[in-house]
Amino acid sequence: MSDWKLVNAENVKPFVCDETYSSKMLTGDEMAGRPVININEGTLAAGCRTAGGAHEDTEIYYIVDGTGFVWLDDDKVAVKPGDILIIPPHCFHWIDNTMNDRPFKLFTFWPRQEMNGVYFERLKAWGTSVKSIDEE
Numbered sequence: 001m002s003d004w005k006l007v008n009a010e011n012v013k014p015f016v017c018d019e020t021y022s023s024k025m026l027t028g029d030e031m032a033g034r035p036v037i038n039i040n041e042g043t044l045a046a047g048c049r050t051a052g053g054a055h056e057d058t059e060i061y062y063i064v065d066g067t068g069f070v071w072l073d074d075d076k077v078a079v080k081p082g083d084i085l086i087i088p089p090h091c092f093h094w095i096d097n098t099m100n101d102r103p104f105k106l107f108t109f110w111p112r113q114e115m116n117g118v119y120f121e122r123l124k125a126w127g128t129s130v131k132s133i134d135e136e
Contacts (some may be wrong), residue, residue, distance in 0.1 A: 038113040052094030066104035097114040
């Protein structure tokens with residue numbers, strides 16, 4: 001039996017952090033059954049921005065839908081679908097979708113699932129890091 005996995009993002013239940021942001025864990029060790037690169041699908045509501053933060057390791061953004069800005073320390077970077085942004089360690093960054101009337105969607109890549117702060121929120125709320133839309 002092969003041990004490959006197929007994840008359909010449409011079937012992953014979003015974890016609603018608040019009225020502005022939701023997060024779907026698309027890949028993680030728990031679902032893959034082995035250590036894998038973590039991919040998270042984040043959706044930021046129109047007219048909103050994230051709080052921001054800095055991490056110990058490199059983080060990668062792949063812009064899926066919408067246009068907006070990503071602030072990297074003091075640099076404001078315009079981004080659009082298809083753009084890839086490599087965020088170095090210790091760089092304070094946040095996403096700005098305040099000037100748009102559409103949601104902003106991106107994939108975030110981390111070397112380990114534990115780098116994603118929402119990972120721990122999902123564990124606390126759900127007892128697991130991922131759920132399908134069919135699960136309660």
